[in-house]
Amino acid sequence: MSAPAQTITQWLDEHRITEVECLIPDMTGLARGKIVPRHKYNPAEGLRLPEAVLSMTVTGDYPEQNFTSVADPDMRLLPDASTLRPVPWAREPTAQIIHDCVHFDGREADLAPRNVLKRILRLYEAEGLTAIVAPEMEFYLVQVEPDEDIPLRPPVGRTRRTEAGMQSFSIDAVNEYDDIFDVMYDWCEAQGLQLDTLIHEMGTAQMEINLDHGDPLALADQVFLFKRTVREVAIRNGMYATFMAKPMQGQPGSAMHIHQSVVDKASGRNIFSNPDGKPSEAFHHFIGGLQAYLPAAMPFFAPYVNSYRRLSRFTSAPINLSWGFDNRTCGLRVPHSGPEARRVENRLAGVDVNPYLAIAASLACGYLGMRHGLQPNAPLAGSAYEQPHQLPRHLDDAVERLRACEPLTELFGQHFIDTYSAIKEAEYREYFDVISPWERRFLLLHV
Template sequence: MNNAEQINKWLDDNRITEVECLIPDMTGLARGKIVPRHKYNPAEGLRLPEAVLSMTVTGDYPDQDFTSIADPDMRLIPDASTLRPVPWNLEPTAQIIHDCTFFDGRPVDLAPRNVLKRILKLYEDEGLKAVVAPEMEFYLVEIQPDEDIPLRPPVGRTKRTEAGMQSFSIDAVNEYDGIFDVMYDWCEAQGLALDTLIHEMGTAQMEINLDHGDPLALADQVFLFKRTVREVAIRNNMYATFMAKPMQGQPGSAMHLHQSVVDKDSGKNIFSLKDGQPSQKFFHFIGGLQSYLPPAMPFFAPYVNSYRRLSRYTSAPINLSWGYDNRTCGLRVPHSDPQARRVENRLAGVDVNPYLAIAASLACGYLGMKQGLMPSEPLSGSAYEQPHQLPRHLDDAIDMLLKCEPLTNLFGEHFIRTYSAIKEAEYREYFDVISPWERRFLLLHV
């Protein structure tokens, strides 16, 4: 049974009446079309303007054209492995992620899903396979339609907001049982492999971990999970936000990424030797992360708000120190048995596009292994006391990315230039906005 036959059978068996045809855009949002079942032909796919992939988070475009001036279509081909129900719709509805191709069959190089596939192919060509496990932090907040009013924690089942920090509190999680019960049901219906749920440091800040597995499948799950949680929260009269730093005085939200590499044939973890000791590849992988994460920061901190999180005052990484089970480091190696040896990248905010963040982290590690880069000595003390080693602002990060030839070679010059132009356009738009702080302290005082 081919891809199209498999999809048609599933749609018929589940009596689907509508199909949500999705692609992730540069921000990680779902774009696409909703098609009546009787008009959806998976063998043919459908069409969408290529320019969708050069949109900013505000729906604008860079000043320069990075797609054809004629604004042509691209072809969307469904991936049968991503076919899932939409559990919150009243009518039987399917959602399926599509891959973007040109009409001659070539993958569209600006499509984030294709970017991740491109990096995974590098591993495959070396007889290797990457394994990842994302951890996502997010806040539940009170609905507030006025953007000028700061966000506030929502009221829970006790009709009160949380008092103080409630890290790892079971009772604090239970305040929102109505949300999480539905969330787990909807995620199970979609085949999203949730692991643990905990209360994080912030007020009404939660963390969900996903089971480890194939990077493309996990990026798809993060993409769908964000969509699901937002929908559950809205139906419970609150917002779920994946901003990196949504509230003043509260910790930021990260997407920590656990990474390991296995031999494609044997499945053995190449980060460990037969005697259980760490391998040279393990150290080279960390060396690559330390060398290339700074220029790759626009993928891990893609917005102006992202850099509010990366401060020594917010319990977030500020440098590239690494250590064994040291959560103050940007790169942490958790205690594990040798077969599960992995590196946790703690730099990414949860506001990232999961396809691009996973691709960038694996690309940095790949370069380290190919170039034989060695890391610094592991740190046992606090990395918060170490010097700041990361770009402090989005515009600085963009400059570093554009000058990094090894990353440009892996991702493709067209993609790097387009992505950088999108981020520059977003930064320019933000820079035009005058903040309440400036009006309060500068208006009559300078």
């Protein structure tokens, strides 16, 4: 038995685990896989799952074209021992472990989002560099409403009232939901999820959780598990936690801001700063790459039709690729920090993203900028909301740009780009068939 398999077996025995949740993140970032009785789980062998799972749309459908073999073959799921954690809400001692998707000849499955992020990180490793990220996740708590035709509403807190107005940074407004957040912190601690701060965001019952900075793959894993955790604790308290980018009319959208820096592996130095503490050429090239390629990468940052409702100058979300020092109106913000902590915050991503793909895409754009020595425009001191719109306005437009971008296709692989684009096109077609209440109200008898 290999050392990782032995480590897993020992942990399962020590915690008297009776069931194992074998997880993979699918293209939407949802957990797919199998739940296996402990006595039937062999970490050295892993298990099998149809490869077609990686080409599913958010509705559970598939693109018209097959992007996996027509024979519908299996792939192997091999456990990553570093992701082994308890399931704190399970009634019986249960473990969860994220698995990697590989073919039976040992090759990585190129459609697996976790493998996509690994592929981008290897580009940095080949240059003797290590990427560092820190995600910030915004989400709403809302009342339980099974009827999809009824708009979402804020939940009732401990005072038995709903929030009045917008309570940015309010401590009392967060305390309304202490029962949820106390359990959330306990469950996250049990799983080793490194939560940093909790704040109340601009929207009604909108919260933000920040994660400590670290390895991009480990942080993507934590975002993946954090979403599961918050949804579960909210349901057990009689409400929903939603990670839609724009869940409610008249309220701000929810983002997943990605803070990024790059470290030289040999020296441990942040390459975004020169020895004298000033911004380096690599720092400017990284921003130049983001400005050049983020528009084509938008399907990874705004993956659904709903995502584009958030990206409006009227909702405090970015509409262009301006960058500036400590300027939150910009799509690319450089927070105030010392030279050793200099970083670039990508504010484009909605919290509805697949974290593996969003982090991979952001790092890929920055990598292209450093590889090709791209220069950004001048930093903006004023409001970026007054600048022109530079991003795709709709999902179909964004997918067209992604398909046409050869540098990103080279990094992500043609097969992955074709598959991901086809998934998004299938989702858009299904959405386009739905007639909205707005259309019935204003067009039914008026046109």
